Amino acid sequence: MQRPDTPNQLTVLGIESSCDDTSAAVVRWRKETGGEILSNVVSGQTELHAAFGGVVPEIAARAHAEKLDLMVEAALRDARVTLKELDAIAVTAGPGLIGGVLSGVMCAKGLAAGAGLPLVGVNHLAGHALTPRLTDGLGFPYLMLLVSGGHCQFLIVESPDRFHRLGGTIDDAPGEAFDKTARLLGLEQPGGPEVEQAAVAGNSKRFPFPRPLLDRPGCDMSFSGLKTALLRARDACIKREQGLREQDRADLCASFQAAVADVLAEKSRRALAAYLALNPPVPMMAVAGGVAANNLIRARLEAVCTEQGTGFVAPPLALCTDNAGMIAWAGIERFRRGETDDLTLSARPRWPLDTRQAAMLGSGKKGAKA
Ligand code: KG4
Numbered sequence: 483m484q485r486p487d488t489p490n491q492l493t494v495l496g497i498e499s500s501c502d503d504t505s506a507a508v509v510r511w512r513k514e515t516g517g518e519i520l521s522n523v524v525s526g527q528t529e530l531h532a533a534f535g536g537v538v539p540e541i542a543a544r545a546h547a548e549k550l551d552l553m554v555e556a557a558l559r560d561a562r563v564t565l566k567e568l569d570a571i572a573v574t575a576g577p578g579l580i581g582g583v584l585s586g587v588m589c590a591k592g593l594a595a596g597a598g599l600p601l602v603g604v605n606h607l608a609g610h611a612l613t614p615r616l617t618d619g620l621g622f623p624y625l626m627l628l629v630s631g632g633h634c635q636f637l638i639v640e641s642p643d644r645f646h647r648l649g650g651t652i653d654d655a656p657g658e659a660f661d662k663t664a665r666l667l668g669l670e671q672p673g674g675p676e677v678e679q680a681a682v683a684g685n686s687k688r689f690p691f692p693r694p695l696l697d698r699p700g701c702d703m704s705f706s707g708l709k710t711a712l713l714r715a716r717d718a719c720i721k722r723e724q725g726l727r728e729q730d731r732a733d734l735c736a737s738f739q740a741a742v743a744d745v746l747a748e749k750s751r752r753a754l755a756a757y758l759a760l761n762p763p764v765p766m767m768a769v770a771g772g773v774a775a776n777n778l779i780r781a782r783l784e785a786v787c788t789e790q791g792t793g794f795v796a797p798p799l800a801l802c803t804d805n806a807g808m809i810a811w812a813g814i815e816r817f818r819r820g821e822t823d824d825l826t827l828s829a830r831p832r833w834p835l836d837t838r839q840a841a842m843l844g845s846g847k848k849g850a851k852a
């Protein structure tokens with residue numbers, strides 16, 4: 483569904499503010515060479531929320547409102563592009579924490595109206611899901627696993643606006659589980675890298691943590707029960723030793739990480755089977771999200787793909803986590819199909835990618851999951 487008047491080149495500003503990262507980026511697409519990131523600036527809010535043990539929506543929204551114009555200026559400066567040289571402005575219009583999404587949408591509307599540019603509302607999850615087309619030029623259809631602190635779902639990406647959700651978490655996202663585990667064991671936030679580091683010296687077989695929902699068919703997952711099991715095991719260690727020994731902590735981390743990796747690997751195997759049944763011409767699976775940085779998880783997913791004769795793509799981490807480059811790119815994909823929004827574009831706290839199915843139940847601290 484290409485526009486008849488599609489130009490050979492498009493330059494789009496992207497804006498992202500749906501969770502705890504304020505980001506702006508300029509991405510250029512050329513017919514011959516594909517997408518190129520000219521700039522991608524991200525300002526995180528970890529310190530602002532550190533004292534509260536999670537993202538506080540009101541604090542996040544205010545910080546976005548204060549930072550957005552500075553980030554846009556920086557993105558244009560880094561890209562050596564002026565507003566006049568842009569073809570459109572793309573902005574995350576959901577799903578996410580509504581105050582933050584609103585800040586971004588209002589900023590984008592102001593810029594679009596002021597500069598007389600088209601506005602393109604982007605689904606944040608579509609931004610993640612379409613990133614492998616920007617980084618690796620993947621063709622449709624491909625299988626995507628979104629696995630971060632706020633998201634966890636398997637999608638067959640059929641086109642820029644057609645996604646088939648095969649399953650996802652019914653409660654916590656894996657990144658959330660890593661973060662909670664770190665908190666329970668006295669490690670720093672974000673918990674994923676800390677738990678992974680501590681697990682290096684640990685015995686992953688010492689604690690037989692549950693592998694939730696593996697006994698049920700399908701690709702849905704659950705991670706909230708794992709932290710309860712971990713809490714019990716931790717308390718038993720503390721009781722026995724009058725404190726948490728370094729080795730106990732390492733064994734708890736390794737056993738927890740192994741449980742998450744087992745669940746993701748087995749559910750990926752099932753998702754791949756459903757995807758491969760479509761006979762895709764070039765079978766490919768891609769991951770996005772902060773948890774994709776985990777070496778064990780990444781290796782397990784790659785092994786499943788190799789086993790099934792499927793290519794595996796993990797974009798660079800800076801493009802796997804929340805950033806406006808992916809929003810600009812998803813905006814380009816929409817714009818090339820002739821799709822734009824007007825100034826009535828609204829911010830949506832929930833916005834499932836697969837509109838043919840009921841929304842997922844999970845809705846964690848970082849906002850809606852689908
Ligand atoms: O994609 P991301 O920045 O999105 C969200 O904000 O949701 O992902 C952040 C999440 C955090 O929960 C963090 O603990 C987790 O990704 N994470 C990891 C690792 N690095 C980051 N989880 C496991 N292992 C890692 N190495």
Ligand code: ZN
Nearest residue numbers: 610630632804
């Ligand atoms: Zn995200």
